[in-house]
Structures are given as structure tokens and as C-alpha cells.
Amino acid sequence: MATGTRDRVIDAALALFAERGVAAVPVTAIExxxxxxxxxxxxxRHFRNKTELVDALVDRELARARDRVPPARDEAGSDATELLVTRLRADLDFLRELGPLIHILVSERRRNPELVERLRSTAFEASIESGMAEVLSLAPPRAVRDDPEAAAQVMLSAMVGFFLAEEYYGRPAGPVSAERFARALAALLTSGP
Amino acid sequence: MATGTRDRVIDAALALFAERGVAAVPVTAIExxxxxxxxxxxxxRHFRNKTELVDALVDRELARARDRVPPARDEAGSDATELLVTRLRADLDFLRELGPLIHILVSERRRNPELVERLRSTAFEASIESGMAEVLSLAPPRAVRDDPEAAAQVMLSAMVGFFLAEEYYGRPAGPVSAERFARALAALLTSGP
DNA sequence: GTCTATAGGTAGATAGAC
DNA sequence: GTCTATCTACCTATAGAC
Known part of the structure; x- marks a missing residue:
């Protein structure tokens, strides 16, 4: 049926775009x-042009990401650092799932600045806010209490930076595994006076 | 003269590529x-094709970045946190200078994986190493001493993540300025038991 | 080395039969 | 809705005069 094909086209395009980049994939290859x-x-018959396909793809994938149910956290028997490590690992897995979409958003940013602003004013600011709440709930050290908003942005930036290095280099960029990284970041954010 | 034109072509291409992306700039626009x-x-008459221009451009700009002389640091009357804040601000300025080159490297990563690996095994690993030495020299807290390599990667990742958010969104992504960000990151890395 | 002119290829998009 | 066939636009790259 019609809708079935439309979604198959989006699925195919998502995979191809992530692998080769939007500009490098001709419509014929998507077909x-x-x-x-x-x-x-x-x-x-399903999209007026390639641009409209990209818009539909991004809309669909952003909605999917937004509807994700965050995993309930199990606090039993864990200290603050362990709780944060668990959250950071989950966040990193989430970023990895979003990988293909992120590559597309990055490469399309010049063509669609309005989408960039939408993303910044929702995803980015919401991440800072929830990160700040999370880290403040965990008996944080003074460096965090002094400026929780900046500490939350340090947390978010570190996660994004680590994730992007992994993606860009095609593998862990250095000898530090995701586990070690999350543990070091969590320790910085939860230990101290 | 011949060499003059060649460099003018590279200069023009660097600006255009950074603004519109490599694929979107035809040779005619560079001319x-x-x-x-x-x-x-x-x-x-100066390059066999566009690919060769990109290679020459990246080579020239990477060499320029490599030859940069790091500013001597003035330790007088500063505590550990202040010293680190100063270094972080200088690093961020350096990243900003490299902005155009970074965009090009990101967009060309699929076409030239060998360059990506060269970058990873030199710039990335050197950054971790020097960051580790720097942070260990500043009476670090236990969270850093426990795993200095991971702490250095947290520092590097946070800096890169902050920089990329700024670049991607075209302006500071949130209410936290570069100054506040550097201060929060430095405080996390230097205060505590 | 730079120009005018153009060949040749690739990709976006449409027409019309089925 | 999908096919075959094709038109158009743009871009890379070359030929040959100056």
C-alpha cells in the first residue's frame, strides 16, 4: 500500500544518508x-523532492526520539556516583541510537536553520535543565553547587564530545572506554566538599 | 605568479567550504x-581536481595548526583553578580558529578515512596526554588522581562538546558563557579532596 | 597562465503507458 | 502506484586561442 512504500522510502533513505551523507545519495539509489x-x-509519487523527504525523515525520527520512555531508575543500594554512572551510560546508549539522525541534522544545518533553532530551544535546553536537576539531587560537591547550570552544561558537553569522537573516529577514540569515561565524569560531579 | 594564485585558490576555497560545505561549492565558484x-x-592549472584541492587545503591548514606556538603561561599569583581556566580559555580560542578546518574534516571523513586516523592518532592522543600532565600538575582532587587519563578525556570531551554546540547552533547554545563554562570545568577538575 | 567555448556525465524531475 | 523514457540543469574537466 501507499503508506507502506512511503515509510520504506524513509527507512532506506535513513540508512543511506547515515552511511554516505545526504548530498551523496541520489534519488535513484533511494528508489x-x-x-x-x-x-x-x-x-x-510520495515526496515532491529530496528536500521534502529529508524534512519528513527528520520529523519522524525526532518524534520517535521525543516519545522515548526514559528507563525507571533503581536506587536500591547505590550511592550518588553509581546512580549517575547508570544515568550517563543510558544517555550514551540513547545518543548512539540517535547517531544516524544526528549526522543528518549536522549535514543539513545550513539548508534548514529553523530546524536547528527548534532543536536548540527544546532538546538542548531541556537537557541542561534535567541534567541540573539530576546532579543537584545527588549531594553534589561545592563546585557543582556554585553554578549548577554550568556544571550541567559541562556534563552534557562531555557526553556529546565523547559520543562524537567515537562516531567520528569510527571507534573508541582512545584507551578510555565508555564505562571508564562515565565513571570519571560521575566521580567529578559527585565527589568533593 | 603561479604559487600566488594557488594559495589564493586555497584561501578562497577554505572560506567557501566552511560556509557552504565542500560538496555544495562548484569549482566555478572557487575560481x-x-x-x-x-x-x-x-x-x-593548479589542481588536478577538487579532491586534490581539498587534500592540499587540509595539509596546509593542519601544518599551520601544528606549528602554532602555545602561549607561555604566567603563573604569578594564580591558584590551580585560575591557571586551568586560563588554559581552557586559550584552548577554546584555538578551537575557534580551527573551526573552518574542522567542518571540512568532518564532512570529508568518509572520502578520506586515512586522514581521520592520522588525526586521531596524533591530535587526539596528544591532547589527552598533555591534558593529563596539565591537570596532574595542579594538585588535583581524588576523582582525578584515581584515573587521570579518563579525567583528561572528560576535559577534552567537554571542551570539544562545548565548542561544537557553539558552532552548530551558530551562537552560545545556552545561557552559560564560555567564561562560565571554563570556570565550572576547571573547578570540577581542581577542587575536592 | 588565463581566457572562451564546449564536451560529457550525473542527478533531479516530469510525461505518459500500464 | 510503478514502470520506461526523456528533458533539463548543473557541474567537472578538457581543447585550443591568446
Whole structure:
């Protein structure tokens, strides 16, 4: 059916865009990957053009990310550092799931600045806010209490920086594993006077 | 003279690539920006093709970055946190200077994986190493002493994450300024038991 | 080395049969 | 809705005069 094909096209495009970049994937390749004849204009029965496909793809994937249910946290028998390590690991897994979408958003930022602003004013600010609440709930050291908002941005920036290094280099960029990284970050944010 | 034009072409390309992305800039636009007639093949007297231009550009800019002389640090009357804040601010300025090159490297990573690996095994690992030495020299808290390598990667990741958010969003992404950010990060890395 | 002119290729998008 | 066929636009790269 029609809607089935439309979603197959989006699925195919998502995989191809993540692997090669939006600009480098011709519509014909998307058609082929979606089970349509390459070079037939079948694609254009579902999207006016490639730009509209990217918009639909980003909308669909952002909505999917927004609807994600955060895992309930199990506080039994854990100290503040352990609780934060658990959260950071979950956040990193979430970032990894979003990897393909993130690459597309980065490469499309010039074509769609309005989307960038939407993302900043929702995802970014919400992350700072929830990070601040989380870290303040964990008996934080003075360096965090002095400026919780800045500490939350340090936490978010470190996570994003670690994730992007992993993605960019195609593997852990150095000898520090995700586990070790999360533990070091959590220790900095929860230990001290 | 010949070499003069070649460098003008690289300069023009660097600016255009940073602004629009490598793939979106036709050779004709580079010619125009370099003071050559658009559509004349004058470009091809200096580079075999666009790929070779990108390679030359990246080589030149990486060498320029490598040859940068780090500013001597003035330790008079400063405590550990202040010293680190100063270093972090200088590092952020350096990242900002490298902005155009970084965008190009990111967008070209699929076309030139060998360059990515060269960058990882030199710039990334050197940054961790020097960051580790720096932070250990500043009477660090236990969280840093426990795993200095991981703490150094937290520092590097936070800096890169902050910088990239600024670049991606086209302005400071949140209410936390670079100054506040550097101060919070330095406090986390130098205060505590 | 730079120009005018152009060949040749690739990708976006449409027309019309089925 | 999907196909075959094709039109158009743009871009890379070359030829040959100056």
C-alpha cells in the first residue's frame, strides 16, 4: 500500500544518508534500496523532492526520539556516583541510537536553520535543565553547587564530545572506554566538599 | 605568479567550504572567489581536481595548526583553578580558529578515512596526554588522581562538546558563557579532596 | 597562465503507458 | 502506484586561442 512504500522510502533513505551523507545519495539509489526501480520516478509519487523527504525523515525520527520512555531508575543500594554512572551510560546508549539522525541534522544545518533553532530551544535546553536537576539531587560537591547550570552544561558537553569522537573516529577514540569515561565524569560531579 | 594564485585558490576555497560545505561549492565558484573567470578551467592549472584541492587545503591548514606556538603561561599569583581556566580559555580560542578546518574534516571523513586516523592518532592522543600532565600538575582532587587519563578525556570531551554546540547552533547554545563554562570545568577538575 | 567555448556525465524531475 | 523514457540543469574537466 501507499503508506507502506512511503515509510520504506524513509527507512532506506535513513540508512543511506547515515552511511554516505545526504548530498551523496541520489534519488535513484533511494528508489533501488526501497525496492523500486532505480530511475523510475516512483519516488516522486510520495515526496515532491529530496528536500521534502529529508524534512519528513527528520520529523519522524525526532518524534520517535521525543516519545522515548526514559528507563525507571533503581536506587536500591547505590550511592550518588553509581546512580549517575547508570544515568550517563543510558544517555550514551540513547545518543548512539540517535547517531544516524544526528549526522543528518549536522549535514543539513545550513539548508534548514529553523530546524536547528527548534532543536536548540527544546532538546538542548531541556537537557541542561534535567541534567541540573539530576546532579543537584545527588549531594553534589561545592563546585557543582556554585553554578549548577554550568556544571550541567559541562556534563552534557562531555557526553556529546565523547559520543562524537567515537562516531567520528569510527571507534573508541582512545584507551578510555565508555564505562571508564562515565565513571570519571560521575566521580567529578559527585565527589568533593 | 603561479604559487600566488594557488594559495589564493586555497584561501578562497577554505572560506567557501566552511560556509557552504565542500560538496555544495562548484569549482566555478572557487575560481570566481579567487579572482579567476568562473567557468574558465584556470583552476585546473593548479589542481588536478577538487579532491586534490581539498587534500592540499587540509595539509596546509593542519601544518599551520601544528606549528602554532602555545602561549607561555604566567603563573604569578594564580591558584590551580585560575591557571586551568586560563588554559581552557586559550584552548577554546584555538578551537575557534580551527573551526573552518574542522567542518571540512568532518564532512570529508568518509572520502578520506586515512586522514581521520592520522588525526586521531596524533591530535587526539596528544591532547589527552598533555591534558593529563596539565591537570596532574595542579594538585588535583581524588576523582582525578584515581584515573587521570579518563579525567583528561572528560576535559577534552567537554571542551570539544562545548565548542561544537557553539558552532552548530551558530551562537552560545545556552545561557552559560564560555567564561562560565571554563570556570565550572576547571573547578570540577581542581577542587575536592 | 588565463581566457572562451564546449564536451560529457550525473542527478533531479516530469510525461505518459500500464 | 510503478514502470520506461526523456528533458533539463548543473557541474567537472578538457581543447585550443591568446
Amino acid at each position: 533501488a534500496a526501497a525496492g523500486l526501480a532505480a530511475g523510475s520516478g516512483a519516488f516522486y | 570566481a572567489a579567487a579572482g579567476l573567470a568562473a567557468g574558465s578551467g584556470a583552476f585546473y
